[in-house]
Amino acid sequence: MQPYRIIDCHVHDHLELACIRGYQLLIETSKGDITATAITLTTRADKSEYLTVKNEAGEQAIRLDHILAITPLSQGETFDRVVIAAAEKPQED
Template sequence: MKPPYQPIRCDLYDYLEIACLFGYRLQVELASGQTFEAKALTTRVQGGEEFLTLQNGEATREYRLDAITAITPLDSGARFGRVVLAP
């Protein structure tokens, strides 16, 4: 069973929206310790939980936002740097 969803702060959610709007390639850090690179596609809400959809090559995956600890845009000229979403 998954733990209850813990929403991220609204100001941090804005960075995810910007990443999706510009299709930034991100370095994503997960609470599990895993890191990977992927393109930000979109965010969505389902059943009170928020998700980020990422594309890595041909694969598209969704991650619950409280499972993501940080994102760093890899595109030159990105409008923000590394953002920590969860401690």
């Protein structure tokens, strides 16, 4: 697995707010989109950070530097779509 890339503080603030308010989010990742409710942010021993979400499939932790963008789907949200990381470009030979 690649080393963790720290995300910008302003993005972290949006994620914390989503967790505090229990926003349902559209989470865009390089492996596909996930619709789920934000639960909490955690930091692991290696200093990597994860967003824990819950949907009909259960709970899952998503590494923050694997998230491309989040969009709140809940009514009364206080922010719009937030881009977290640019999509990785494929390596050229």
